[in-house]
Amino acid sequence: LLIVMQFGYSQQKIPHLQKKGNKTQLIVNDTPFLIRGGELGNSSATSMESMELIWQKLTDMNLNTVLTPVYWELIEAEQGKFDFSLVDDLIVRARKENLKLIFLWFGSWKNSMSSHAPAWVKLNQKKYPRVKDDKNKSHEILTPFSEENLQADLKAFQKLMTHIKDFDQKEQTVIMVQVENEIGMLPTARDYHPLANTAFQKSVPDELMQYLQKNKQKLVPEFLEIWKKNGFKTKGNWEEIFGKGLHTDEIFMAWYFSKFTNIIAKAGKDTYPIPMFVNAALNAPEKKPGQYPSAGPLPHIMDIWKAAGNAIDFLAPDFYNPSFKQWNDLFTRQGDPLFIPEHRFDETAPFKGLYAIGHYEAIGFSPFSIESVSDAKKEPLGKIYDLVQQLTPTIEKYKGQGKIDGVLLDKENNTHIIKMGDYEFTFKHDYTLNWSDGAKAETWPMSSAIIIEIAKDEFYISGSGIVVTFKSLKENRNAGILKTDQGKFENEVWKTIRHFNGDQTHQGRHLRISVGDFEIQ
C-alpha cells in the first residue's frame, strides 16, 4: 500500500543580483540587501577561538555582513579530503549573531602570491608549476597557464560551493563569494613560463576579438587607444594586434588570469550560482605593470576581464589610496555595480562608505581589518552604519531612478551642489559656518551625506558634518524650508524626535548636521 501526499513550501530564490533602473540590487532572502560590511584580517578567522572576542565588535558597529577568508590550505590539507568544519562553525555562529557572510576564496592567489595553496600543491612544482620572470626565475605564484593548476583549484572551489549550497541554501547566510584575492603578476608584467611563452606566440583567441568587436562602442578609452594605435587589427598574435610592450604583456596576462578565474567561478556556480566577484589592488599611476600586480581586475583592462567570461559578476576596488571618487568612477563607467570589499580602516572610511552608498548607489562597503578597533561602540563607522540600516528600505525603494545622491566633503573640497527634483541643494562642510566649533581648526574631519527624494518637495538628508542651503530651479522663485524634522526609523516607520526650527535651521535658511552628530532629517 502506498499513500502519497502533497505539501507546499515556499522556495526563496538564492542570493542574486538584480537590475533596478540603472543600478543593481543584491537580493538576499527575497529582499534587497545593502551590505554594511567589514573584512577580517587575513588570519583572524582561522579558528573559532581566535574569533571569540571579535563577534561582539562586529555587532557593536552595526555590521550586517562579515567578509572572511576560506583558506584552501585548511579545507584541503590532504588532496581530495575536505574539512569544512571551520566553514560550518563560522556560518552557524554568524547566524546567531544575525550576520551574513561573504567568503573570500583564498585559493590559487592571495595578493598575487600562492601562499594559501595546500602543501601538496606547493611541494609538487612539477605537477603544479609556478610563474617565471624574464630571467627564468620562478616565483611563488601558480601559473594560470597550467591545466593541472586550474583543475586543482577548480575541484576545491566546486566542493566548497557544493558544501555551502547543502549547508546554507535555506538560510542564505553566505550571500556572495570573492574568487581569489587581488590577482596580479609580479615582478614582470607577464609570465615567462614555457606554457606562457607558447600561448604568447599563438593567435589572440577569437573569443576575445569577437567581444572587442561587438562591444567596441563601450570599451574603455585607455584600451581603445592601444587597439586603435595598431589599426584595430583583429587577426594575429598578441604583439601583432596590440603592439610590443608592457601594455601587451599585461593584456595577454589579464586574459589568462580572467579565463582561469571565470572557469573556477563557473564551476562553483554550476552547483550554487550566488554572486561572485574579484577584487583589485589599485595601481599607483607612476608604477608599471609588474611593479604593481600586473593584469589584475583593474579599470584600464576591465574589457579583457569581462571578455573572458561572465561567471564573475563584477570587479571591485580595494582602497589603500585616497583617490576615492576617481577610482569609483572608473569601476562604474560601464554601468557595473559598485561594491567596495576593502577600504583602509582609517577615519575617512565611514564617510566614504556613506558617500559610495549615496552617490554610486553601491551595494555595499567594507573596511579592512575590521576587528582592529579597540572601542567598537564609539566607532563612527557604527554610527554611519546605524543610519544606513535605518535608511536601507528607503534607499532600495528609490534605487536606480536618479532620486539618490551623496556628497563627500573636506577642507579643500568643502562645497558640492546637487540638483534634484525642483531644487538645487548646496552642501557645504559644517566648518564653513564661521560660528561652527571647528571653523578655525587646522584640519577638518571628512564629512558626508546622502540625500533621497521621496516625493515632490520631500527629502531625507542623512550624514554628518554638513550644512545645506536651497534654491529653486524654477525661474523667479525662491526656495525655503517648510518643515525640518530630525528623527529615526523604527521598524521602517519614521518617528520624529525633534522638530527643527529657530537656530537649528538658522531661522529657515539651512539644514545642518554638525560634525560629531550623525542624524537623519
Ligand code: N0T
Ligand atoms: C590587501 C590587504 C590585505 C600605501 C593589505 C592591499 C588584503 C589585501 N592588500 O593589508 O592583505 O588581504 O587584499 C595591497 C595594497 C597596499 C598598498 C599600500 C599603499
